[in-house]
Amino acid sequence: MNTETTNVPDQPATAKRHPAKAVLLAILKRPQSAFGLIVIVAMVLAAVLAPWIVPYDPNDQMFDGLSLEGAPLPPSAKFWLGTDLLGRDLFSRLVLGTQTSLIIGVLANGIAVVLGATVGIVAGYFGGVVAAVLMRITDLMMAFPALLLAIVLAAIFKPSLLIVALVIAMVNWVQMARVVYTETRSMAQRDFIEVQRAMGASAPRILIRHILPHLIYSIIVFGTLGISTTVLLEATLSYLGVGVQPPTPSWGNIIFENQTYFANAPWLVFFPGLAIVLLALSFNLLGDALRDALDPKLKGRH
Amino acid sequence: MWSYLIRRLIEAALILLGISLVTFVLLYLVPADPARQIAGRSATAETVANIRAQLGLDQPFHIQYVRYLGNLLQGDLGRSYLQRTEVSELIAARMPATLLLMLAAIVVELIVGLTIGAVAALRRNTPVDHGLMVFSFVTISAPQFVVGILLLYVFAVQLGWFPIGGYGTFAHLVLPAVTIGLLGTGWYSRMMRSSMIDVLAQDFVRTARAKGLGRMRIILRHVGPNAILPIIAMIGIDIGLFMSGIVVVESVFGWPGIGQLAWQAIQRVDIPIIMGVTLVSAFFIVLGNLLADLIAPMVDPRIKLK
Numbered sequence: 001m002n003t004e005t006t007n008v009p010d011q012p013a014t015a016k017r018h019p020a021k022a023v024l025l026a027i028l029k030r031p032q033s034a035f036g037l038i039v040i041v042a043m044v045l046a047a048v049l050a051p052w053i054v055p056y057d058p059n060d061q062m063f064d065g066l067s068l069e070g071a072p073l074p075p076s077a078k079f080w081l082g083t084d085l086l087g088r089d090l091f092s093r094l095v096l097g098t099q100t101s102l103i104i105g106v107l108a109n110g111i112a113v114v115l116g117a118t119v120g121i122v123a124g125y126f127g128g129v130v131a132a133v134l135m136r137i138t139d140l141m142m143a144f145p146a147l148l149l150a151i152v153l154a155a156i157f158k159p160s161l162l163i164v165a166l167v168i169a170m171v172n173w174v175q176m177a178r179v180v181y182t183e184t185r186s187m188a189q190r191d192f193i194e195v196q197r198a199m200g201a202s203a204p205r206i207l208i209r210h211i212l213p214h215l216i217y218s219i220i221v222f223g224t225l226g227i228s229t230t231v232l233l234e235a236t237l238s239y240l241g242v243g244v245q246p247p248t249p250s251w252g253n254i255i256f257e258n259q260t261y262f263a264n265a266p267w268l269v270f271f272p273g274l275a276i277v278l279l280a281l282s283f284n285l286l287g288d289a290l291r292d293a294l295d296p297k298l299k300g301r302h
Numbered sequence: 303m304w305s306y307l308i309r310r311l312i313e314a315a316l317i318l319l320g321i322s323l324v325t326f327v328l329l330y331l332v333p334a335d336p337a338r339q340i341a342g343r344s345a346t347a348e349t350v351a352n353i354r355a356q357l358g359l360d361q362p363f364h365i366q367y368v369r370y371l372g373n374l375l376q377g378d379l380g381r382s383y384l385q386r387t388e389v390s391e392l393i394a395a396r397m398p399a400t401l402l403l404m405l406a407a408i409v410v411e412l413i414v415g416l417t418i419g420a421v422a423a424l425r426r427n428t429p430v431d432h433g434l435m436v437f438s439f440v441t442i443s444a445p446q447f448v449v450g451i452l453l454l455y456v457f458a459v460q461l462g463w464f465p466i467g468g469y470g471t472f473a474h475l476v477l478p479a480v481t482i483g484l485l486g487t488g489w490y491s492r493m494m495r496s497s498m499i500d501v502l503a504q505d506f507v508r509t510a511r512a513k514g515l516g517r518m519r520i521i522l523r524h525v526g527p528n529a530i531l532p533i534i535a536m537i538g539i540d541i542g543l544f545m546s547g548i549v550v551v552e553s554v555f556g557w558p559g560i561g562q563l564a565w566q567a568i569q570r571v572d573i574p575i576i577m578g579v580t581l582v583s584a585f586f587i588v589l590g591n592l593l594a595d596l597i598a599p600m601v602d603p604r605i606k607l608k
Contacts, residue, residue, distance in 0.1 A: 136316075136317075140317055140320045142591075143318075143321060143584050143587045144584060145542070145546050146542075147546040148545075148546065148579070151565075152328055152576060153328065155571075156331055232443070235448075236445050239445070239550070240553075252445075255447065255451070269448070273444075273445075273448035277444045280443035280444070281439055281440055284439050285436075
């Protein structure tokens, strides 16, 4: 992989196609990451095909969804994962919750990645005062109790899907900024960048054409791991009642709505909890495998 | 050393100043009107205006902030809007519970995390290693409220080994400490594993083996301490992780610490308390990072202060 680094900046398109296949192979060869990839693909399919998958309307408070005493029903052939306190089908709500989790995961993480990478690359390339100011801001964010900040932000703004995503992004961009900053800084001092600068290439051109292609691997790895953090944060905010608002189902707010009854109806906490863990775990396993496959520096430590 | 320490202390103070400003701006934007909330629904507009003036809420932003900062420097975090008590007193009263939980969580994560990491390193690339590493991934992928509620269900509701929540005895402490500790376990076990692998590959281990020392003795006396030291230095950084978890975990278990205080304050828009807890948490995080940076070079002379 070291020998090809000189090719990457000039022909990123041709240089990328080949490793992509190798990376996919490396992911599938390891049972953990293959498992992660399968779970992610399955959940994406479930989210996309949700209208055709759900056996019941997720918001329908069914008369036969509660016992005669008015208690939620445990899992059965009719209601695969049981029903909730209002007699709604839990499986249908979980499938719709998958949509919520993935939309916020991708949206929030997308914003965080773009923001973090931009801050990191600008600070790393220009250095000096720009870097000092931007990196002090990341110091500040690192010292902020992240969840507390997110809760306060979410409580201030009336939570909608977009606001929740923005709040999570505000808390999550810092790590990416740090990683990209460190890599850009070492890159900016290399000879081939020096040559471009001497030839009169503009800063945006150098950043986008020559530095960004080298950062792509780190961005992919930390972007993947970041989705896991995002999913967990969304679930926690929704659990506290300041995230995604009912009746829009989210795995977190399903637990929030039903937790008072968990001693009698544990499935109402267990299944949504399992869904959260599975999705977050899968992105972690995938990110870890990507790191090993993409970053030759870390090889041999595992 | 001294100039480094002074520079870091100034940096830490500036970060705390920045955090106080950011928090203040955020809470200034809160749409809910605290004066209206204190006065109650039936109060006249005049009463609400009086309360607002009394709290200084009618002043422009910068005057409010400067006054807040002035009080802060004297250790005055302001008064709770609703409880009519000093915020510093409220926090001080709840701090012991939070510190106790923090200490217990650190003990849990060190014992469990270091053991898992060490076993995984010694059984490197075997199914045991793979299983333990997947477990460590599960612990960092499980939200604390899910872990907390499930632990409550299994060990308190079903088995009845521990109380369902509250504070007071050792039994009350176990489940919340495990819930918080489990998250840290994932990080410590991964660090310990790679640290052990590094140490195991070093020459002095081979020398010890060549001298004919027993395997257990080598691991406990030579490899263990060398692998653990760099990790101990990381405990400071761990405080940030802890502070983020207390709001949820203290709420789930009804643990009367500053996390629960913050959560109650957020629901009632009791701004001075939210500010106070945020600042105190940030103070601990900054302190933890500072300690980690100072201890790491002492433990491992290869790390240079810069």
